Amino acid sequence: MNRLDTLRGPVAPLDHNARTIAALAVNPGCDRRALLDAAGVDKQKTAAYVGHPAPFGQSPFAITRAASFDALVKANGCAHLLRLLRETLGLSISEAAYADISDVGGNDSHQMRHTRTRALLKRAAAGGDGSCTLFDHPLLKLTVAGHEVYLEPSIIAFQIEGRFHVVEIKSFAVVDDQADAGQVAAAARQSAVYVHALRELFAAEGLDPERVSHDVVLVCPKDFANHPTATLLDVRQQLAALRRQLSRLTRIDRILEELPADFTFDLETQSPDEVGKAVGSVGARFAPECLSSCEMALFCRAEARGDGSTDLLGRTARDALGGLESIPAVLGLADESRPPSPEQLEIAEQLRYVRRLYTEAIA
Amino acid sequence: MIAETPAQAAAAATEAILADFTGGAHRGVIVDSPPGAGKTTLVVTAATTLADSGERLMIVAQTNEQVDDLADKLASKAPALTIGRLHSDGFSVPARVTRHPGVTASNKIEHVEACTVVIATADKWAYVTGRTWTWAIVDEAYQMRSDKLLAIAALFDRALFVGDPGQLDPFSVVDTERWAGLAWDPMQSAVAVIARLNNLPVHRLPVSWRLPASAAPLVSEAFYPFASFRSGTAAADRELRLTTAGFPVPWDRTLNEAAASGWALHELPSRHTIRTDAEAVQACAGLATRLLQRGAVAHDENGSHDVSPDRIAIGCAHNDQVAAIRAAGIPAGVTVDTANRLQGREYDVTIVLHPLSGRRDATAFHLESGRLCVLTSRHRHACIVVARAGIAELLDNHPSTGRVQLNVPVKFPDGWEANHAVLAHLSRHRIEA
Amino acid sequence: MPISKLGTSPPTDERTRALSIASCHRYWKTAGASGIDRLLLGLLIRSPTVELDALERRIAELRAQVRAAKAAADHATVRLLRAELRKTERAWDDALDPEPEPAQAPSLSVREQVHQALTLLGVPTAGKMIVAVNEAFFAGRVTAGQLTSLRRDEEKSFRTSPYARPYYLCAALTSELLSPARGLLAVSTWPAQIRIIGPLSPRTDFLTSAIRIAEHIARLIHAGEDASLAAYRLLTGMAQNIPGAVDGFDRAEPAQVIAAAGAELTIHRESDMHERGQAAKRAEKQLDQVTRLFGAGLKTARTA
């Protein structure tokens, strides 16, 4: 059995999707997260098991809204989408053919859909008769840490003059041509995963991967209405970041090497305490930003608090404190209760000075 | 086909630029000029060309130093030209400008407007009203914020915008996304705005006369991925010789490597430090001192000269680092400054305190590709980078979670990629201290 | 301040309602509606304002019919009549009530209302559009939820006694695999190629629907009436996605929509018809009578 399977225990690995793959780039310095993700461990369950459930959730209103907007854009043979593509990319009127790959004759197995996706895209790329313009729900595949994973996409692929684009439909609003920068960034990272996977598919079919454009068509509701609007989103930087992170996943081997052979996060056989210890023995790199992106964050924060780590105060604070790792060290150096090591001399001097001024000013 | 020589390529580019500028088909022409690509020469050529056909011209630069440099060069190359140096109240124009008989310096436009060429900073031009010029040259236009251009654009009919796209973007103390995505976002550079709102021809100067053959390919690839350029000189044209032999100590080995290859990475042991890392600061100051002690001589296409203190610069990211290096004892005359202030300047040897040295996390500020580009493209002979080990890991661990605004053109190169490219190159010239 | 009076919902006044009922009546006349349709249409025109004794008479009548149908084991008719009975009883309740209720649901069964909408549109259509057309032209109250099991029920019924009904609400078939196309409903009496969905068909069918809706509105106008606000809203929404069919955010004009949609249709029609025709021929050859209507699948056919 594979080491990673041992780690996870006898449950199926968690499926990857564009969101989880995009998340690889969120805190690439964290070995803990890298290992849990590579092994396909259910972090949500694990966090709850060790007593620090993740505070994540999605409002039913947001889910409904997203689904109804998606349906609206695709309704009536993608009427809205065709209009937007004609307006923004100059798609010619004759290009209107549409293929839905959410199932193949009622069969919605991944294998089946992926095969059909490949066939349809290949035919389209060859430009033969009956080649399509819009491909809804293409099922793509990606190699992540040595595993092949299917990407259940919420996208439409689309070709214009031989170039293929990814269309991403999101329900956050574009008000006066501006949208929430955090949400746009998340959309860009996810779209980059699809662009990347689509390019891999092209390469595997012997087609030029560059025929998949780095310009993604982002479709959002305009202003406060439901009317869809499209914006081109250049995801080259996100693609580069993704490629970097995917290539770095090989470092899992290095992390694994340092762990004992029977090491496991198996929730079936291990007590919460044991799982907590196992998770704790893999180095984390906690930052407050994790709280909004990683299911294990509350566990890691509690651990950082236990260690009195300066990580609790945020990345910039830690850098401002000259990289000192612990809060007691910061204060000890400041009040001279702790002798500085040779490499701490400078920061110690600054802290003593800051403490003197601070104490004076407070008095 | 016979390959074009650098000089031929540069001449062809200049000719095309002037044809577009004076041809009348466009109100503006943009010229992308990589480091040391003869931007000043182009400005001088354009000015004299216009002056020869009896036209009046205004020139805009961004700092007084740039204005004075230009005025000096213009007057030197075209002594017959009448040049008005317009300046602000209380500013004393340096002698290198006033020594030219053709130059009139004044803080009042009435005193200089009759000159064929009037030259001033954008800030000063903004106070000139009620006059117009047919022709304008805007120098360092990528450094100019678009709101500054807005204040002066009514003064001219047509303009040549010249600048280096790889350098630092203009800066604001205000952190707002209010105008993000608007074509006229005032926080963009002047060039970004005119290019988005007008369909203007964009030229580029294809040859760097400053950067040696050892540097041009790296700087071009890392910072100008879509506008490559080459060095105007061959490897054999430039040589940096240290007249005294060194000791087998890190500083001397670093200098030897830099003299031999044009690059050196002076690498200190990995450690997280405060910004004014004493060891790194000491290394920067010490390397400069030692370079002078060892009697560096620079040979180039114009002959040989001693590398004097004024031909050496130390560059860093922050003002407190500048102050710390100055306080660490540097030879008189050596320039120490931040990247922002080193833009557009040129030295024989530069010593760079790497913006990411000793940090645990990178911020957008430290990763900005323009900063590293400025720091690694000021030299004619060699560039020495002082850094703590561990930057590669820092880059690997850097989270890519930036914010993305709609309709804002993606900036290239990405700071991460550029940093990696430079670091990969430097690792071949590493001296462990 | 009486905040609640500030509302701006479009008026659902009696006039609009009356018009749409009338228009519906006329459409079905011209379309040559069947006897049962006429019968049901009669019910549809009734409104809560009908006097109480008339309603009471009708209730008695219906009760008798239910008993008769039950005796004849005509379960479909029983269901239909019972629904009708419930509605009439409710109308009677309402008539007792001095506060008049807003628009009453018409008394057609869901099945009939869907058929009505599909007949207007003439092409395989998704549930959402059926609901919209039903609301815009027939003052109907069909909800999307009511359509989910419709196709499955129809298939069941067809399998039990094939062709027992004058029409079935069936699937549209994908041109390549002849499997049921997701979410679309069609009418069994349509020519086979109409019920085939090729790659271009979603677009051509959308254009056709827009034309049919515009034509219907035009007919109403021609007859000196006008369509409901909902009808115009529907047409305008569609027209906005057809090049040249409407100017900016103006209300769409039927003639302009017909011209613009027709123009685009001309571009797609030939290859779409070819694809559909070929597939229809294959279907004729390869499929049995059930799958011809409800589709062949690699698995059991999905529900609509």
Place this chain on the structure above:
Amino acid sequence: MSIMSSYARALAAQEGRAQPVATVRHVHLSAAPMVFIPLRLAGEAAAPLAAMVGTDPENPRLLVVPQPRNRDLRFAFMAELADVMLPYIEGFAEVVETVEAKTPYERYADAPQILVPSRGGVAFTKLLGRSTRFRRADGPYPVHPTVPVLGQWLTFFADRAEYAGSSALVAMTDALALHFATGQSPMEDANLATQLAWISPPDGQSGAKAALAAEDPLISPPAGPDTHPDFDGQVLEHAIRAYETSGSEAQVREALRSQLTPTWSLMWHAVRLLRGLPEAATVDVRWVRDREQFTRETARLAEGGSPRGRVDSAVRAAIRLADLESVVQTYEAQRAFDDPLVMIEHRVAGKAFTGEVVGVDAARRIVPAGKTRPAPRPLVTIRTSDPVRLSPGRKLFSSRNRKQRTEVVGIDGDLVVLQINDQMGRGASPAPGSLPEVGDVVCYAELDPGGGQRPRLPAGEDTPWTHGGPPTPYTPTDEDAEEAWS
């Protein structure tokens, strides 16, 4: 973040309680501020769900939209909100004072102040303003006449919030962060409940523990504008359904009241905390600006001023940027000169220093650059233990006389020599009291509290070709007024 504030955070973490980073209050606090806590429906851009609003801590007004997807109910909500807010805002447009100036003018003696829990509240206020200011009381989709007026005011407040030091619309978490360093990260400080848990934990409890407890959405529901997903799924959804079947708002109201009341108490608790701090010297100067802007906006609206366009034109944007930059610079300087604790940041960074005057050369006269005649340019020598990182030529100001221009002449060890450039009277020698004296303890900083002079920009109709030429001036259209709000 500076080493000073990082140190204060570390100290807070260790002590289990937030530590001060200011000795005086840098925000204006009105005698009767209006607390406004808006909520919106998840997944929607600007669908208001509820708000708790009012000026009396004991008597909050709860406004709800029982079915947030219903556009009529939303506008009814906005009309109700206008009912609460407009009398408050317009109530300040009564008492005027006359300002003595070259041309004397009038301004209101006080102005409205709105407090929201966090930056999210500010952003949502802006969106509410944007979605209602174009509305009209006539036409095909009429709204109550007060709705567009409220939209204009909300836009005004959100715009003011972009100006550093303005107290017209304040995000409470920002105001608290100006004065307290917690033992958690700045990111977590955006949660009012945990931030306050650190600042004033319950007796006998550490800030860390109190903050952990405050993260429980059942104890401290989110301060908005977004509600907690579990609340949405487990409570709100059912309550809305109950409204739809029964027509009674009761359930929705109670559900939303439960979400808003805890934040309402926190807001007033924070107000009391801030009131406990003495007001900084220049707070009033900045509040005067807010009052002046309020006066102008009142006049503009009274003259039937049309709603602000969707985006700034090129000229408008450039002017605003210059304004924003100038107030940032002034605010930063004022805050440092008002508060020794804030000045520490600059001293540690080497941009400021405190020390004792050890020498004054009052008689020194030189010919300044660009001048022909000698003028007094006294030198002042200061001994300091601060690590000064200023180079000759840098322009400094001092808390002693915030208008007096000085520049660094030289630094020698712990001695800094400054040249005084102005504010010395018109005489041949410096006026008495215009210079520091030997023995004075002074603080000089590279911070300029005065706004610089700036050139005129072209009028909008003269926008040059470089910036796209003159834009079509914004005039409200029917389309704007009818914009869908679904």
